[in-house]
Structures are given as C-alpha cells and as structure tokens.
Amino acid sequence: MSEATANIGVVGLAVMGSNLARNLASREGNTVAIFNRSHDKTEHLVAEHPEAEFVPTFSYEEFAASLTVPRTAIIMVKAGAGTDAVIEELLKVFEPGDIIVDGGNALFTDTIRREKAVRETGVNFVGMGVSGGEEGALLGPSLMPGGSDESWVTLGPILRSIAAVAEGEPCVTHVGHDGAGHFVKMVHNGIEYADMQVIAEAYDLIRRATGKTPAEIADIFAEWNTGDLESYLIEITAEVLRQVDADTDKPLVDIIVDQAGAKGTGGWTAQTAIDLGVPASGIAEAVFARSLSSHPEQRATTGVLPGPAEEFTAFDADAFVEQVRLALYASKIVAYSQGFDIIRAGAAHYGWTIDLGTVAAIWRGGCIIRARFLNRITEAYAESADLPVLMTAPFFREALAASQDAWRAIVATAAASGIPSPVFSSSLAYYDGLRAGRLPAALIQGQRDFFGAHTYKRVDKDGTFHTLWSGDRSEVEAVDTH
Numbered sequence: 194m195s196e197a198t199a200n201i202g203v204v205g206l207a208v209m210g211s212n213l214a215r216n217l218a219s220r221e222g223n224t225v226a227i228f229n230r231s232h233d234k235t236e237h238l239v240a241e242h243p244e245a246e247f248v249p250t251f252s253y254e255e256f257a258a259s260l261t262v263p264r265t266a267i268i269m270v271k272a273g274a275g276t277d278a279v280i281e282e283l284l285k286v287f288e289p290g291d292i293i294v295d296g297g298n299a300l301f302t303d304t305i306r307r308e309k310a311v312r313e314t315g316v317n318f319v320g321m322g323v324s325g326g327e328e329g330a331l332l333g334p335s336l337m338p339g340g341s342d343e344s345w346v347t348l349g350p351i352l353r354s355i356a357a358v359a360e361g362e363p364c365v366t367h368v369g370h371d372g373a374g375h376f377v378k379m380v381h382n383g384i385e386y387a388d389m390q391v392i393a394e395a396y397d398l399i400r401r402a403t404g405k406t407p408a409e410i411a412d413i414f415a416e417w418n419t420g421d422l423e424s425y426l427i428e429i430t431a432e433v434l435r436q437v438d439a440d441t442d443k444p445l446v447d448i449i450v451d452q453a454g455a456k457g458t459g460g461w462t463a464q465t466a467i468d469l470g471v472p473a474s475g476i477a478e479a480v481f482a483r484s485l486s487s488h489p490e491q492r493a494t495t496g497v498l499p500g501p502a503e504e505f506t507a508f509d510a511d512a513f514v515e516q517v518r519l520a521l522y523a524s525k526i527v528a529y530s531q532g533f534d535i536i537r538a539g540a541a542h543y544g545w546t547i548d549l550g551t552v553a554a555i556w557r558g559g560c561i562i563r564a565r566f567l568n569r570i571t572e573a574y575a576e577s578a579d580l581p582v583l584m585t586a587p588f589f590r591e592a593l594a595a596s597q598d599a600w601r602a603i604v605a606t607a608a609a610s611g612i613p614s615p616v617f618s619s620s621l622a623y624y625d626g627l628r629a630g631r632l633p634a635a636l637i638q639g640q641r642d643f644f645g646a647h648t649y650k651r652v653d654k655d656g657t658f659h660t661l662w663s664g665d666r667s668e669v670e671a672v673d674t675h
Contacts, residue, residue, distance in 0.1 A: 289315025322378020357559025383462025
C-alpha cells in the first residue's frame with residue numbers, strides 16, 4: 194500500500210486527465226497520485242514522464258492511501274454513468290472532509306444531484322468546469338469550480354497553481370455552490386457555439402461574395418486578430434484556413450466534410466435558457482445550425498427548392514469585408530450578452546451568488562472563448578453589478594452604434610442572396626427586439642385569450658382581464674393565467 198505523500202490525485206488518464214496530471218505535477222508543492230481503470234495507461238504515463246514523479250496506484254484503496262488528508266481527487270472521465278461509477282468507488286475509500294472533484298463536462302443538474310448525495314456522507318463534492326482543451330489542461334486552463342466553501346480552502350491554492358494567468362491573475366475562482374461551476378462552464382460552451390458559428394458565417398459570406406481563397410481569407414482573419422476581434426477563435430480560424438491538405442494539395446477546409454459535431458453542452462445551454470425564460474436566440478441558432486449541417490440526407494433532397502435569381506458579388510471587396518467584420522463584432526457582443534443573461538438567471542433560480550465580472554475575468558486566459566473585450570465585460574459589471582443588459586454598458590453601446598449599419602446591410606445582403614446567416618440575423622432581430630418600444634406580443638396574448646382564456650393585462654389600468662370571445666365580447670376581470 195502506498196504511503197500518503199500526494200496532496201492531489203487524478204482519476205482517469207485519457208488525454209485531458211493525463212495533461213491535467215502533468216500540469217499539476219509541474220507546479221511547485223504538488224505531488225500527484227494517478228489512477229486509471231486500465232493499468233497500462235498509468236504505467237505508460239509514469240514511463241513517459243519520469244520528471245513528473247507521479248505516485249502510480251493500481252486500486253482505489255491504494256489511490257486513497259497515497260493521498261494526504263484531506264484526500265483530494267480530480268475525476269477526469271466521461272460524463273454520465275462513468276462518473277457515477279468512479280464516485281461510488283471513491284466513497285468506499287474516502288472519509289468525511291475529503292474532496293471529490295468532477296472535472297468533466299457534466300450536466301449541472303447531475304452535479305447538483307451528486308453534490309447532495311455525496312454531502313450526506315460527509316465528503317465534499319465539487320463540479321468543476323475546465324476550459325482550454327488538451328493544450329489548456331497541460332499548460333493552464335480556465336477553471337470554474339463549484340462546491341462548498343470548505344473544499345475551496347484546500348482546492349484554491351492547488352487550482353491557482355495550474356490555472357492560466359491573464360494580466361497577472363490566475364483564471365480560476367470559486368464560482369458558487371453545488372452545480373454553479375458546471376453551469377457556468379455550460380454557458381461558456383454555449384457562447385462558444387455562437388462565436389464559432391458567426392465566424393463561420395463571416396467566412397462563408399466573404400468567400401461567396403468576393404471569391405477570395407481560404408488562404409486570402411486567413412490573412413483577413415489574422416488582421417482582424419490584431420484589433421477589436423482579437424480572440425483565440427479568430428486566431429485559430431486563420432490557422433485552419435491556411436492549412437493545405439497533403440493528399441490533394443487543396444485547402445483543408447474544402448476537404449473536411451461540412452457536418453459539425455457537437456458534444457451536448459450547446460444544446461444544454463439552449464434548453465436551459467428556454468427553461469429559465471431567457472431569450473438566447475444566437476446560441477440556440479448556432480446549435481440548430483450544427484444540427485442542420487449534420488443531416489446530409491435531408492440536404493441532398495433539397496436541390497429542387499428555389500433560391501434567388503442571382504448570387505451576390507461584392508463590387509467593392511474591401512468595403513464588404515469591413516461590413517462583415519463589423520457584423521461579426523456586433524453578433525459576438527450579443528452572444529456574450531445572452532450568455533451572461535443565462536448565468537444571471539441561473540444564479541437567481543438556483544440560489545447561487547455568482548460574480549459576473551469575475552467570470553469574465555477568468556475567461557481571459559486558458560479558455561476557448563478568451564477575447565480582448567472580456568476586460569470590458571469585467572469593467573461593465575464592476576461599474577454596475579446589477580446591469581440588466583450587458584449590451585447597454587457604454588463600451589458595448591458605442592460599439593453597437595458603430596457596427597449596426599454594416600450589420601443590417603450584411604443581414605439584408607445574406608437574405609437577398611440566399612446565404613444562410615442564422616446567428617448574424619437572429620442576433621440582429623434580438624437586438625431590435627430589445628430596442629422596440631412595443632412588441633407584437635400584445636396580439637399573441639390576445640390570441641391566447643381568445644382560444645384558451647389565458648387572460649391579459651392592460652396598459653391603462655391594473656388588474657387581469659379576459660374578453661368573453663364566445664359571448665357578447667365584453668371584458669371581465671379574471672384570475673391571471675398568463
């Protein structure tokens with residue numbers, strides 16, 4: 194049986210788990226115990242990285258014995274039944290006060306359930322969002338732990354040691370209790386879906402309208418990455434567009450099948466937004482765009498559907514590219530604004546205290562959606578913690594004012610030309626919906642009252658009312674059934 198020498202352990206040694214274990218081991222003060230169900234992965238990691246001085250273990254009993262108290266283990270296994278199985282095994286060998294951290298992409302409601310069940314044993318359970326992919330896990334991710342205050346006392350110094358650093362600050366914070374960490378990570382991924390989709394729409398518009406090659410468009414994205422649009426996703430877009438396929442000597446983007454995969458977190462974000470009554474249309478449309486791309490059997494049958502008589506060709510390519518840039522910037526602002534709306538609503542619904550400005554700050558490094566204007570989000574919430582709509586903060590209001598004419602022109606051009614731009618267009622519709630002094634929802638409520646007696650309220654007096662549509666159509670006071 195191993196001697197208790199490790200202050201942190203990792204269970205699950207696939208790429209993410211292995212890289213996180215290596216990151217932990219590289220930081221001063223950490224000794225890392227490792228365990229994997231298949232022993233060969235443990236042996237391979239130890240052999241490949243002797244500098245890490247891992248403490249290899251080959252049973253849960255040995256793993257627990259190798260950890261100093263309070264025993265702290267980070268689970269890096271596939272979300273779902275696998276996570277529950279590992280938790281069950283660890284609870285057999287852990288004691289009250291010990292800490293189990295789930296670093297997978299778990300659905301936050303599963304984390305709430307698990308935290309409640311594990312808490313009854315006296316063990317602390319922490320759901321932790323980890324962003325940055327394989328590279329981030331190794332070099333420094335953005336970390337979003339939930340869980341109890343007690344667990345953060347032990348975890349805080351360890352997680353600060355491995356997190357990405359942005360402007361001298363580690364990209365980690367105690368997000369909130371029980372499922373708060375996985376909730377915020379889920380929303381991060383939802384914003385990521387929208388961000389990736391608007392980038393793809395920008396590429397598609399430029400290529401179709403100007404005839405530029407992927408390599409030429411890569412140069413455009415590289416230039417954009419030096420300005421307001423600077424972000425990890427813009428940076429890697431240029432790299433992907435420059436890549437040439439070794440077999441065909443064609444741009445790799447033209448060889449990749451146009452079907453985008455999804456792991457579920459974007460859909461969870463959209464569904465959660467619906468459940469919370471938050472209009473996150475850009476995020477939802479990004480999820481639907483991936484779904485549409487993944488139905489080639491439907492797309493193959495639709496060649497008979499009519500489109501516009503002529504395709505659009507930009508007569509001034511440089512001016513068109515600048516319009517696309519501004520439309521992209523505006524749509525990205527909407528995506529982040531909608532994401533923070535979801536976090537605020539989730540915190541209110543589940544009783545979490547989440548500092549929105551701090552969330553933006555820990556997304557500045559390590560994570561996939563890191564972007565230049567995250568500092569501006571932190572500043573906006575520092576100035577007004579109760580800011581009802583992020584877009585109304587002075588910086589973003591001015592950016593949208595400067596972008597909106599180009600944004601409208603691009604959406605109109607895309608529609609007239611038959612070029613799909615679901616997130617560009619839905620983001621603009623959302624923006625105009627917020628701006629509207631009066632929405633046609635009054636008609637919808639009248640319809641609901643007509644067929645279902647769902648009642649309505651009036652603009653000129655208090656109370657709830659119903660029109661006797663099947664009777665003499667007089668109005669009566671009623672019980673609110675909105």
